[in-house]
Amino acid sequence: MIDLSSFARVRLIHAPTPLEPMERLSSLLGGPRIWIKRDDCTGLSTGGNKARKLEFLLADAVKEGADTIVTAGATQSNHARQTAAAAARLGLECHLLLWNMNRFMDRAYVENGNVLLNRLHGARIHELSGVGATTEIAYLNAEVDRLTKRLRATGRRPYPIPVGASNALGALGYVECALELLSQAKQLGFSIDAIVHKSGSAGTQAGLVAGLRAAGAGTLVTGIGGGKAPANLQDVVLRMAEQAAASIGAPGVVQPGDVTAIDPDPAGYGLLTPPVAEAIQLVARTEGVLLDPVYTGRAMAALIELIRAGRFARHANVVFIHTGGTASLFGYAEAFEPLRAPGTAAAPTD
Numbered sequence: 001m002i003d004l005s006s007f008a009r010v011r012l013i014h015a016p017t018p019l020e021p022m023e024r025l026s027s028l029l030g031g032p033r034i035w036i037k038r039d040d041c042t043g044l045s046t047g048g049n050k051a052r053k054l055e056f057l058l059a060d061a062v063k064e065g066a067d068t069i070v071t072a073g074a075t076q077s078n079h080a081r082q083t084a085a086a087a088a089r090l091g092l093e094c095h096l097l098l099w100n101m102n103r104f105m106d107r108a109y110v111e112n113g114n115v116l117l118n119r120l121h122g123a124r125i126h127e128l129s130g131v132g133a134t135t136e137i138a139y140l141n142a143e144v145d146r147l148t149k150r151l152r153a154t155g156r157r158p159y160p161i162p163v164g165a166s167n168a169l170g171a172l173g174y175v176e177c178a179l180e181l182l183s184q185a186k187q188l189g190f191s192i193d194a195i196v197h198k199s200g201s202a203g204t205q206a207g208l209v210a211g212l213r214a215a216g217a218g219t220l221v222t223g224i225g226g227g228k229a230p231a232n233l234q235d236v237v238l239r240m241a242e243q244a245a246a247s248i249g250a251p252g253v254v255q256p257g258d259v260t261a262i263d264p265d266p267a268g269y270g271l272l273t274p275p276v277a278e279a280i281q282l283v284a285r286t287e288g289v290l291l292d293p294v295y296t297g298r299a300m301a302a303l304i305e306l307i308r309a310g311r312f313a314r315h316a317n318v319v320f321i322h323t324g325g326t327a328s329l330f331g332y333a334e335a336f337e338p339l340r341a342p343g344t345a346a347a348p349t350d
């Protein structure tokens with residue numbers, strides 16, 4: 001029995017989020033049975049996966065007497081926006097270090113989507129140059145530490161939150177999601193054969209794997225890497241999952257073979273490749289669900305590819321976790337322009 005009640009926690013999300021069948025998409029693809037876990041509906045400032053992790057991290061910040069939150073991400077970071085909203089909810093000052101990694105200069109990218117929401121939530125924004133960056137997440141986390149020290153020197157009480165709210169404490173948000181999934185599937189009368197989702201800074205996948213194994217479930221979890229996920233994503237997830245499992249009193253339940261991270265369509269961060277654009281349109285048109293170019297669209301494109309490669313039995317139950325990102329869509333308006341050309345508007349039908 002996993003008990004998270006000993007951890008300090010602030011309430012930020014609407015949970016449980018729905019687990020729903022994607023009937024039209026499943027039948028269009030000829031199986032498996034695809035289910036969608038609606039973590040885009042966590043509720044905080046258009047939702048997403050970071051809010052689950054922030055429930056634990058911000059509670060820790062409050063416990064430590066913090067008056068300021070510091071975090072970092074790409075310009076259109078969903079994590080930054082959810083952190084800004086959570087800080088606003090708790091009456092904390094929020095500093096965001098944002099890095100335009102790809103130097104996208106589209107007006108929508110630099111002003112709309114998450115950037116607009118950050119401003120509405122009153123966050124203080126610092127632009128990063130990227131000078132000296134080697135690996136992306138390491139660079140961003142080093143900048144978080146630097147600003148934290150600077151703010152402390154001016155008398156503030158800052159609490160640093162790592163990129164993606166990903167560490168063993170933040171991962172507990174996805175331990176809880178794993179438990180939610182197991183109980184919802186049971187109620188709906190099926191068992192989950194596989195889970196597929198976008199993985200980036202590792203906390204989501206680490207929490208899911210730790211939660212599932214601690215609950216005795218052997219469910220396969222496939223994280224889709226790429227973007228700014230580290231090249232050794234699988235190792236990073238494994239280490240964080242082991243730490244998370246130990247912290248909930250289940251040390252040793254996670255084995256190296258429990259973590260799979262793949263990147264079937266390597267492309268730069270936030271680049272809208274044709275398979276991703278197709279996946280976004282397909283799901284928008286068959287299910288009325290919005291995916292995004294950076295995360296969920298890529299994960300769905302990868303899931304479709306796995307299905308076409310025959311990786312799942314026809315009647316298997318596969319859960320796709322919708323990790324959010326809807327707000328970032330509006331930052332990519334220009335990237336979708338080519339879809340307006342004649343002949344590219346139709347959804348693929350096989």
Ligand SMILES: *Cc1c(COP(=O)(O)O)cnc(C)c1O
Pocket residue numbers: 048049078079164166198199200201202203204205295296323324325326
């Ligand atoms: C951050 C993010 C992810 C990746 O989650 P991690 O916990 O960082 O691995 C996936 N999808 C969306 C929409 C995100 O914002």
